[in-house]
Amino acid sequence: MPVIYLETLIDAPVQTCFDYARNVDAHVKSTEQTKEKVIDGVTEGLMQAGDTVTWEATHFGVKQRLTAKITGMNEPDWFIDEMTKGPFKSFVHTHRFEDLNGVTLMIDQFAYKAPLGILGNIVNVLFLKNYMKNLLEKRAMELKKMAEATV
Secondary structure, eight states: OOEEEEEEEESSOHHHHHHHHTBHHHHHHHTGGGTOEEEEEOOSSBOOTTOEEEEEEEETTEEEEEEEEEEEEETTTEEEEEEEESSSSEEEEEEEEEEETTEEEEEEEEEEEOSSHHHHHHHIIIIIHHHHHHHHHHHHHHHHHHHHHTO
């Protein structure tokens, strides 16, 4: 199972970073490049444990839908969202937040399985992993900008 691991330092309190990372409105803003929008579930504000949301976005020129559920949360230290329906065979995205003397270390761990068996594995090696890493990095940088602007 491929895993993407990112660390982002944010000059903002842990609670602020935690809240931006689970804020539906901030998610939409941080993924503007894919024209992401909410079509079902929690449509605004902060997501809580047990909440689901269905996103619609354009990836590789194709409009796609993905439903994710917050399957665990320990505020403000971590939360986990998992795909329940969508283009991947599966994914688990763990979001962690650590206080480093007033600066937050935001850690994203995105573990996923590509669909389509061996063909999916080939697509993953050729471009999917890099595409997902780039998407997660852009989102982290946008969340960083938002959180730091509030301090």
